[in-house]
Amino acid sequence: MIKILPLTKNDSVTISILAREIWFRQYCDMLSNAQIYYMLAQRYCPVLIQSQLSEENIWWKKLVINDTIIGFSCCIRASMPNELKIDKLYIHHDYHRRGYGKILVDDAIETMRGIGCSKLTLTVNKGNHGAIHAYRHYGFEIIGDSVVDIGGGFVMNDYLMSMTPDISI
Template sequence: MIKIEAAITTQNYQQIEILADTIWREHYIPIVGKPQIDYMLDKFQSVKAIEKQVEDGYEYFSIYYDETPVGYISIKEEKDTLFLSKIYVLSNYRGKKIGKTAMQFVEQKAKTYNLKRIRLTVNINNINSIKAYEKLGFKNIGALIADIGSGFVMDDYEMIKLVKS
């Protein structure tokens, strides 16, 4: 059974930090290399970084499969848009409709916040995730390159999905 719960405690954030470390190292080192992932994990997915993002309006949610923590989501409300900042599932739990269930949850949040669309960014070489997003109804609207400091850049596509009212 898939369960999605708000992550609000330090323990929740510690669990997300561990999930991010596992998922990001496995998934992104082949795409962007270890130095960038070491930098990004510390900058974006340490407990301290997550707490700062929450202060800045990001909401985090933990995903459980049969009570085991298997992934997480982060969203932020923007003007007219819900920004899906993070959606990650452990590799051995993929393909079980966990991402789809998480996306339905995010869509419901967009409706609750009265927002017309969901947007996300995805690395241009993250081919499997791009395919999954397309299956889930997202459209690629173009490239987005972000300087994240220390000589690293995020080379992404921006994708959007309109939310049916």
């Protein structure tokens, strides 16, 4: 049974561990180990995740199959009006290419509509060709570059992608 559920405080350690496993497999050829460690500490510390769960404009979700978390997403209300950003969307590599990413994207679209937004955005590492292909398949388009100094001597070199889902669906 597949379920998308809101993350709870009790899930924060599991998400942190899952992110570490995913990141070291996914980004080992794109980022240095030092940058991976830095970004994991910056984004997936259980205490940080727990604090974000009470934020009004942040939506953490977990994708669960038979009581096992196999993926997660985090959406945030962007600074641009009518825009929701998928800040994180990851599926464990054992479950890739089975449509689970699409399930989380569809959930983000539902969240977007539920809060009265009309545009969905995300950033994706320029070297993450599999994710870029998947996002294009889901209806996202590359609309620009997003090169951001994240501190620690590291830079994120991403594409900015967006989609405006059909409102009538």
